[in-house]
Amino acid sequence: MKLQPDFVEQLSAVHPRDLIEMLQSEHRPHFDTHWKLFNEIKPGDLYCYLYGRFGPPNGIQNFLRGDHSENLIHWEWALSSQGRIILVQGHNFRTELWVSGDELRPEALDQLVVCVKDDFPKHGQAMGKVRKALEHWVEFINPYYRIRSSVECLMSEIEALDVEEKTSQLGGFAEYESPEQWANEWGRQAEIVAKATGLCFGARAMLPVMAEAFVNLLMYLLMKPNLKQDDRLRENLIRQPIDVRIKSLAHNCVGFQSEIDYGHESCRRYHSLVNERNDLLHGNVVIEKLKFNELHFNGRVPVFGSYASMWERAFGVAKRSVGLEVLRDERQVVEDFVDYVISRLDEKRQEQVRIFCARRELGMCLDDGRLGVLFSGQLVDMAPGPRAPG
Numbered sequence: 001m002k003l004q005p006d007f008v009e010q011l012s013a014v015h016p017r018d019l020i021e022m023l024q025s026e027h028r029p030h031f032d033t034h035w036k037l038f039n040e041i042k043p044g045d046l047y048c049y050l051y052g053r054f055g056p057p058n059g060i061q062n063f064l065r066g067d068h069s070e071n072l073i074h075w076e077w078a079l080s081s082q083g084r085i086i087l088v089q090g091h092n093f094r095t096e097l098w099v100s101g102d103e104l105r106p107e108a109l110d111q112l113v114v115c116v117k118d119d120f121p122k123h124g125q126a127m128g129k130v131r132k133a134l135e136h137w138v139e140f141i142n143p144y145y146r147i148r149s150s151v152e153c154l155m156s157e158i159e160a161l162d163v164e165e166k167t168s169q170l171g172g173f174a175e176y177e178s179p180e181q182w183a184n185e186w187g188r189q190a191e192i193v194a195k196a197t198g199l200c201f202g203a204r205a206m207l208p209v210m211a212e213a214f215v216n217l218l219m220y221l222l223m224k225p226n227l228k229q230d231d232r233l234r235e236n237l238i239r240q241p242i243d244v245r246i247k248s249l250a251h252n253c254v255g256f257q258s259e260i261d262y263g264h265e266s267c268r269r270y271h272s273l274v275n276e277r278n279d280l281l282h283g284n285v286v287i288e289k290l291k292f293n294e295l296h297f298n299g300r301v302p303v304f305g306s307y308a309s310m311w312e313r314a315f316g317v318a319k320r321s322v323g324l325e326v327l328r329d330e331r332q333v334v335e336d337f338v339d340y341v342i343s344r345l346d347e348k349r350q351e352q353v354r355i356f357c358a359r360r361e362l363g364m365c366l367d368d369g370r371l372g373v374l375f376s377g378q379l380v381d382m383a384p385g386p387r388a389p390g
Contacts, residue, residue, distance in 0.1 A: 003108045007081050013054040014078040014085065018058065018077060023083070027048035030086050035109045037095040037360045041116060046095060046129075048091045049116065050088060059087055069344065070376055138364040144213040147206055154203040155327065163196045187209070198325055203330040208277040211270055212242050218341065219245065221371050222253035222298045222349065222357055228369050243271065255349035266340040269333045276330075292323030 022029060037046075051057070059076025063297075075090040083099040120127065165187045176182040216238060220228075227233050237245070237252055243262065250256035261267065298302040339359075342350050354375060356362065366382035 002105060003111050003115075004082055004175060005103065006064050008112065009037075010081040011054075011086070012081070013058050014080050016058055016060060016063070016078070019078050019085070029098050031085075031087070032103040033097075033099035033108075035097040035099070035112075036093055037097065037109075037113070038093075040113045041095070043090060043095055045127075046088070046116070047075065048127040048130040048134075048256060049123060050368045051130045052123045053119075054079065059089070061089060068376055098265045111274050137363045137374065138366060139361055139363050142217065142356070142359055142362050144357055145216045147210040149360070151203050151206050151331065153382065154199050154206075155331070158196055158203070158327070163192060165179075167192055170383050171206040173281070175389065181276040189236065192341070203327055205277060207330050207334050208270070209278070211273075211337050214338050215245050215249070216355060217356065218249065219253060221353065222255050222345075224252060224254055225369075227252055244381050246341070250344065255345045258344055260344055264340060265376055266333075266336040273330055273333050282359070334349055 054077060057075040057077050059078040061073045061076035065071040065073065073089050073091060077088045079086045079088065083101065087096075087098040089096045089098070093187070097112075156340075174187070217239065223234065223237070227237060237248075240248070246260055246267065247262050250259045294305050296305070342353055345353060359373050361375065363372045364370070365372065
């Protein structure tokens with residue numbers, strides 16, 4: 001079946017009480033047409049249109065939802081036209097429409113979309129009033145959470161390689177049944193060590209950035225309103241050297257019970273970690289950190305102070321130079337630094353900051369710049385079950 005040309009024009013809101021009576025009656029309506037809208041009509045436009053034309057959402061689902069953003073159905077209008085009931089529901093990933101009566105052809109949905117859009121100008125003023133009353137938010141990825149998750153992923157991959165158990169000193173050819181067997185074992189260990197050192201290099205390079213991302217997040221979250229609302233002041237603070245940002249947190253942000261003591265052990269260890277990272281990442285030539293052997297020469301004749309095995313020269317040096325053995329310690333340095341900074345906050349702000357740090361996705365209100373946790377991070381969806389026979 002097709003929709004009648006004036007179907008949209010004749011739409012009217014159904015009182016929840018009347019809808020409940022219909023659904024409980026012996027001849028209750030059956031919703032044989034189920035449509036899904038994605039962005040054929042933008043959900044924000046549709047919400048403002050329905051609200052502006054029919055008033056607040058009046059569907060039964062509105063009484064079932066919790067007073068938060070973690071619902072499967074966020075809003076619902078119950079409307080009627082030409083003897084049909086149409087339920088319009090806002091979900092997480094689409095708008096769903098349930099239409100009572102005989103099943104409508106798929107092309108009827110295209111017809112409905114065109115008619116609704118054509119009706120926008122008639123209700124433009126009401127739609128604008130609704131839109132103006134809405135808070136404008138944007139979602140963004142929490143950079144601290146993203147870096148922390150990446151570090152955890154790299155560390156898990158390193159752990160899975162089990163370098164200490166799966167690599168060991170190789171003897172000479174004579175200790176193996178054949179040169180081929182020795183070569184295969186050499187190649188196996190070479191692959192493990194190369195992958196582990198690469199992963200470790202990436203993790204160690206990101207650890208100081210992880211702490212810096214935490215400081216930046218803290219500033220965006222707690223920055224004093226007069227600083228946050230001034231673009232030039234805000235950007236100037238964010239662009240300060242990291243040690244200056246840390247030392248001035250209590251001055252520029254609300255919620256601190258005391259100043260940050262940059263001489264505190266956790267801060268001193270973090271500062272050293274930054275210097276280590278700079279040497280590692282920028283390829284700085286710091287002989288004391290890079291040396292692995294001492295020897296003498298008599299002319300062109302090398303005189304070794306001690307012998308190292310071929311395995312030690314090939315793999316042992318690589319493992320030590322990147323720092324597999326210190327990765328866990330450096331991760332703890334960052335955790336201790338974060339804990340110390342949070343401990344300087346009042347109790348209420350401490351809980352708030354820990355919640356923000358644990359969320360992958362955050363929101364910012366464009367109206368006043370405040371941050372918020374808009375959703376729990378769990379992606380939820382629903383689908384109708386199979387239609388009962390008969």
